[in-house]
Amino acid sequence: MIIQKTENSRLSDFDPDNFSFGNTFIDHMVICEYENGKWGDVKLVPYGPIPFTPAMMGVNYGQACFEGMKAYKDKDGQVFLFRPEKNFERINKSAKRLAMPEVTEEMFLDGLKALVDIDRNWIPQGEGMSLYIRPLIFATEEALKARVANKYMFAIVATPAKSYYSEPVSVKISDHYSRAASGGVGSAKAAGNYAASFYPTQLAIEEGYEQIIWTDDSTHEYFEESGTMNVFVRINDTIYTPPTSEKILDGVTRDSFIQLAKKRGIEIKIEPVAVKTVIEAQKNGTLKEVWGVGTAVVTTIFQALGYQGEKLELPKLSDEESFAAILKKDLTDLQNNLSEDPFGWRVAVEKNVLETV
Structure with a gap:
């Protein structure tokens, strides 16, 4: 993995008590380009714009898919992913259906862990708080031709998250x-x-x-x-x-x-x-x-x-009567390391992941 750390962190401007979900992005992102029938190097780089043209095939013909997943931080500052292998399986299922190249497990999981580790201080702590992570694959070839593209990008970006719908x-x-x-x-x-x-x-x-x-x-x-x-x-x-x-x-x-x-x-x-x-x-x-x-x-x-x-x-219904509320609490307690994990769903992100990838 090629690492380029930002020299201008925006973390000091981030207020975990006052931010907009989906519009606030962490300092880094992961990108990897596909060309000549193979994926290139995975790169962890500062978050920011990538130059594309209006003739990019992903925009014109819709070869684009994504995943949604989260990272959580417990009261001791430990960071966890939740069932990331399921998202890896599903993004490849989506890619295959859209005639796009599948990503490798190493690209996906190592990229996730490296990104979450380097920007772990962006993960807000507390009830309903998390880091929402968006892995995606899209066609990048510049061509107005209705066919399968020859160039793609795999990327991972992330935004701090809080409770989405608080009321019924x-x-x-x-x-x-x-x-x-x-x-x-x-x-x-x-x-x-x-x-x-x-x-x-x-x-x-x-x-x-x-x-x-x-x-x-x-x-x-x-x-x-x-x-x-x-x-x-x-x-x-x-x-x-x-x-x-x-x-x-x-x-x-x-x-x-x-x-x-x-x-x-x-x-x-x-x-x-x-x-x-x-x-x-x-x-x-x-x-x-x-x-x-x-x-x-x-x-x-x-x-x-x-x-x-x-x-x-x-x-x-009260929270005690509602199956939805009961199961939500079971799930969020497990995700936030407030309960035992009999399923093995919680995946710890160790510090200094970058030293091992």
Whole structure:
């Protein structure tokens, strides 16, 4: 790994009690270029602009994918990644689906650890605080030709993070727009998936909702995801979540919730979730909770569902009654080294990683 440390750290200007998530970037980033059929040297360099042209193929033809993950700092200043091997597996799954070169485990994990280590002082400490990390791959070849590109970049950037949604939100169940289609790229974290979701979400916001629950593209009769999150439904004391597929992203937080629910002995069923079933459960009082999970948000509890012009309120549960709140606490305690880790999910980032990579 080639190391170029910044000579002008911005850390002294960073206020961990007052910052903007997604607009505040740490001092360094990782980059690696692909050309002539192979990846070059991994470089850890000062964060900043990279020169590209409007003819860059990633911009014109959409060969771009990314991951979302976090690093955490405990009360003793120790730093941890959370299940990074899952993100490594998934970014390569996305790259393959978009006909882009896969990255090596060494590039991905060593790059992550080196970046988090050198900028560990940027990681805010406390409840809901973390460092959000964005590994990404995109086509960089300068050519207006609709074909697979010959040049790519792998990069890792990061931004300090705090709690995303602090209050419950209202969501609209989509009966027209879909996030993904059969045979498409729904199971990949393709950049274009997010672009395509913005317009329907805008329409839902104009109707007074904060987010959308996406339904299947063929019948709109089954839940798929919610916004940029996987979705969970609790009817009585059973949790339901749709199975992953070529249309539904295999979320790391989703899988973690499933494993934590099983550990607690909560019944969880991974099966198609029908809109009709959820609406009927709301009407007869057996629908207890609906929530979304994802890396950035961790958990977002829904307070109301909008469907075909009707707004259906959900019960207001205490943290002790809510499975969503209980499982969120289980997860964040594990991530922040406040509890035992029986799964081996927490990966310590030792100091001076750069000496070993």
